[in-house]
Amino acid sequence: xxxxxxxxxxxxxAVGSTHWIASQVGMAVLERGGNAFDAAAAAGFTLQVxxxxxxxxxGDCPIIIHDARTGTQKVICGxxxxxxxxxxxxxxxxxxxxxxxxxxLLAAMVPGAFDAWATMLRDWxxxxxxxxxxxxxxxxxxxxxxxxxxCATIQTVKPLFxxxxxxxxxxxxxxxxxxPGALWANPTLAATYxxxxxxxxxxxxxxxxxxxxxxxAWYEGFVAEAIDRFCRENEVLDASGRRHRGVLTGDDMARxxxxxxxxxxxxxxxxxxxxxxxxxxxxxxxQTMAILAGFDIAAMDxxxxxxxxxxxxxxxxxxxxxxxFYGDPDFVxxxxxxxxxxxxNIERRKLIGSQAxxxxxxxxxxxxxxxxxxxxxKRLAMLGAAGAGEPTVSRLGVSGADTCHVDVIDCWxxxxxATPSGGWLQSSPAIPELGFxxxxxxxxxxxxxxxxNGLKPGKRPRTTLxxxxxxxxxxxxxxxxxxxxxxxxxxxxxxxxxxxxxGLNIQQAIDAPAFHSEHWPSSFWPRTxxxxxxxxxxxxxxxxxDAMLARGHKAELGGDWSEGRLSAxxxxxxxxxxxxxxxxxxxxxxxxx
Numbered sequence: 001x002x003x004x005x006x007x008x009x010x011x012x013x014a015v016g017s018t019h020w021i022a023s024q025v026g027m028a029v030l031e032r033g034g035n036a037f038d039a040a041a042a043a044g045f046t047l048q049v050x051x052x053x054x055x056x057x058x059g060d061c062p063i064i065i066h067d068a069r070t071g072t073q074k075v076i077c078g079x080x081x082x083x084x085x086x087x088x089x090x091x092x093x094x095x096x097x098x099x100x101x102x103x104x105l106l107a108a109m110v111p112g113a114f115d116a117w118a119t120m121l122r123d124w125x126x127x128x129x130x131x132x133x134x135x136x137x138x139x140x141x142x143x144x145x146x147x148x149x150x151c152a153t154i155q156t157v158k159p160l161f162x163x164x165x166x167x168x169x170x171x172x173x174x175x176x177x178x179x180p181g182a183l184w185a186n187p188t189l190a191a192t193y194x195x196x197x198x199x200x201x202x203x204x205x206x207x208x209x210x211x212x213x214x215x216x217a218w219y220e221g222f223v224a225e226a227i228d229r230f231c232r233e234n235e236v237l238d239a240s241g242r243r244h245r246g247v248l249t250g251d252d253m254a255r256x257x258x259x260x261x262x263x264x265x266x267x268x269x270x271x272x273x274x275x276x277x278x279x280x281x282x283x284x285x286x287q288t289m290a291i292l293a294g295f296d297i298a299a300m301d302x303x304x305x306x307x308x309x310x311x312x313x314x315x316x317x318x319x320x321x322x323x324x325f326y327g328d329p330d331f332v333x334x335x336x337x338x339x340x341x342x343x344x345n346i347e348r349r350k351l352i353g354s355q356a357x358x359x360x361x362x363x364x365x366x367x368x369x370x371x372x373x374x375x376x377x378k379r380l381a382m383l384g385a386a387g388a389g390e391p392t393v394s395r396l397g398v399s400g401a402d403t404c405h406v407d408v409i410d411c412w413x414x415x416x417x418a419t420p421s422g423g424w425l426q427s428s429p430a431i432p433e434l435g436f437x438x439x440x441x442x443x444x445x446x447x448x449x450x451x452x453n454g455l456k457p458g459k460r461p462r463t464t465l466x467x468x469x470x471x472x473x474x475x476x477x478x479x480x481x482x483x484x485x486x487x488x489x490x491x492x493x494x495x496x497x498x499x500x501x502x503g504l505n506i507q508q509a510i511d512a513p514a515f516h517s518e519h520w521p522s523s524f525w526p527r528t529x530x531x532x533x534x535x536x537x538x539x540x541x542x543x544x545x546d547a548m549l550a551r552g553h554k555a556e557l558g559g560d561w562s563e564g565r566l567s568a569x570x571x572x573x574x575x576x577x578x579x580x581x582x583x584x585x586x587x588x589x590x591x592x593x
Contacts, residue, residue: 004583007507014579014592015039016567017406018054018483021144022047023581025135026408027591029127036414037065037125038132040406041117044420045136045193047404048113049144049186052436053153054483055404056423057189058111058227059439062276063120064263064469066476068413073469073476075261075276077460078116078420080109081328082442084457085247091455092447097240100443100455102525104238104428105231105246107442109461113420114218115258122211123260124414129211130197140190140435143183147587151180157426164237165429168437172425188435195222215257223434224253230431231438238428239525246438263469266290266340269500272471278326278334281523282466285489287318289496290345291352297501302494303513303540305547311497312517312534312553313352315490317361319520324362324370327452328460334452335365356552358532360520371451376521376529403465403483407569409577415569417467417479419488443525464523468492470570478506480568482582486523487516491564506568506580513537514563530554537563 008014013036015026026043034042040063048057055061061078091097091106100107121132154161154172161169171188178184196217203213217223231246238244263274266286273289275282291314300307325334338344348363362370403421408414422439430437444462445455453462466488470478482491491514498509514537518530534553536545538560548555567581567588579590 001504001508001512003507003511005507007505008579008590008592010577010579010592011575012593013408013410014569014577014590015043015406015408016569016579016581016588016590017043017047018404018565018567018582018588019047019050020587020589021050021139022406023589023591026406030410034127035125035412036408036410036416037120038127039410040408040416040418041121041125042132042135043406043408044117044418045133046139047406047420048436049136049139049189051150051404052186052425053150054402054424055113055420056425056436056439057114057192058436059113059420059422059424060111060441060463060465061113061116061418061420062280062463062465062467063116063416063418064274064276064467064479065120065124066413066415066469067124073263073274073471075263076116076120077259077261077276077279078112079279079441079460079463079465080112081256081458081460082109082445082455083248083252085249086442086455087457088447088449088455090247095244098447099525099527100445100447101238101240101244102440102443103426104236104244104440105234105438106238106244107440108231108246108248108428108438109441110248110252110256111423111439112258113423115215118211118215119258119260122208128207129200129214133193133197137190137193140186140193143185146178146180146182146184148180149585151178153426154178160237167432168425168430170432171430171435186435188433192223192434219253219256220250224250226431226433227253227438234429236429248438264336268293268496270472271477271500273496274469274471275466277329278336278462279328279460280463280466281322281326281489282468283326283336283339284318284322285466285468285493287321287339287345288314288489288493290340291317291348292493292497294346294349297497302498302502303544305544305551308515308534308536308540308544308548309356309551309553310352311494312515313357315493315517316357316519317348317351320360320362323360323373323520325365325452326462327454328462331456331459332452338365339363354551356532360531373521373527373529376527377531379526380528380530402485403488405467405481405483405565405567407479407481407567407579409479409569409571413476413571415469415476415479417469417481419465419467419481419483421465421483444523462523464488466492476571478568478570480566482564482566484565486518487564490516491566495566495568506570506578510564510566510568510580510582513539515540516563535563537561
């Protein structure tokens with residue numbers, strides 16, 4: 001099996017991520033005696049500086065951890081909730097909107113990333129917050145190497161920044177903006193973290209007390225005050241084409257802290273796969289694997305049309321249930337036990353035939369009538385008729401955004417899988433005294449309180465962010481994940497099936513050509529769907545494309561290296577650690593020794 005690079009082998013520790021600098025930062029922490037939790041936090045804060053178009057300090061970050069001391073796994077939910085002032089009555093009634101905009105201030109949730117990292121560091125790490133943040137602060141002060149994609153993103157939204165989001169222009173367009181391959185500093189971001197550390201230090205020398213003081217500075221102190229003030233005093237243009245204020249307040253910030261939960265689990269071929277709860281799309285991957293468990297995947301060519309067709313049809317069924325049933329379980333009774341049961345998936349499996357399905361087909365669970373969005377195709381047609389494209393991107397900031405990922409294993413057997421995202425530089429105007437922007441995860445809510453993912457104050461939007469972990473014989477085996485929005489829980493089951501059914505190693509499974517479907521409604525504004533559409537990585541070839549078309553898929557070939565940004569680290573019973581990362585985009589790397 002061809003690979004672009006070797007699977008990294010180690011015994012001391014390993015880190016895989018979407019950016020080589022973050023991977024090296026994580027490894028540097030391990031080399032200096034830090035554990036996996038220290039290393040992941042340092043890498044995560046560094047990613048905010050290295051990939052500001054993909055994540056930011058006011059974004060989100062779900063994390064799955066394995067604690068070697070207790071032998072337990074936990075989810076740290078870095079997905080913040082809707083502000084008290086954001087309701088269907090407010091958005092649909094008062095403002096007259098049918099969807100929450102994908103940019104601007106109105107879609108801002110309580111930012112969850114900082115408290116997720118801080119909670120993990122406090123309860124499972126060993127380093128001080130000052131030591132962990134030293135890498136990110138250093139890069140923000142001195143400058144960090146920018147890849148061309150960051151610069152291209154900034155140039156894409158330059159007209160919006162210049163005409164409307166003046167605070168973003170001041171931050172990102174100074175001196176003409178960053179240049180590919182050059183260093184770019186964000187001294188305002190550095191100053192924010194330095195001030196957080198000063199307030200932490202005032203709490204005394206105790207590590208835990210310092211971290212808690214930093215959390216208060218973020219959620220009850222000067223950071224929350226700056227966010228409150230910016231949302232109250234600014235009315236900004238967003239993706240709706242109109243100007244709106246934010247409703248996020250300091251009180252919303254003060255009331256929230258990142259909850260710690262048990263992960264969901266499904267056993268596939270003797271390997272237990274772990275995902276976040278139904279406030280994420282992660283269970284959709286578990287449902288996909290539950291459906292695939294009834295097929296002889298090992299007998300299929302993983303670059304052939306039978307495999308591609310079967311996996312896509314299974315994903316269509318899993319994601320149909322995502323639309324029908326998933327939501328914040330603090331507000332919604334999500335029937336996960338039934339959705340992952342063998343009896344349910346025997347029946348779901350029967351829906352997969354030799355031809356592509358064109359309908360969104362959620363199951364019927366416990367007599368419930370599943371909800372299906374029938375407007376997504378209409379929104380797509382309206383978007384096309386309106387001529388959406390580069391003018392819309394530049395005028396309203398509707399620019400494709402993505403995510404980051406980091407995986408870590410240390411010499412003690414601790415393991416972390418984290419998927420930071422949101423708070424993109426192009427998501428909303430920069431808050432000038434902080435040096436970064438709010439996220440817009442609220443766009444994922446529906447404006448109907450009766451729906452599982454319907455907007456309610458204090459509720460988590462159903463996020464696409466989806467870290468993963470796997471156990472064998474009850475022991476941690478692998479941490480894995482990817483950016484990619486809707487594609488996160490499509491590319492991951494492809495990798496898992498290639499590893500568990502075909503014996504590929506991490507790097508082989510990542511490098512092999514992948515694919516995705518756009519069959520169901522997108523989680524992102526303007527919530528469009530393309531029923532039957534399947535995008536195949538170019539290396540799958542014309543023969544597979546022709547076979548998929550013959551099966552009825554609306555299939556097309558993408559670029560040869562265009563699908564997936566996976567990384568993973570695993571540990572085998574003999575103590576060897578292995579790691580791999582995505583070569584696409586020449587940015588992701590795994591390191592270890």
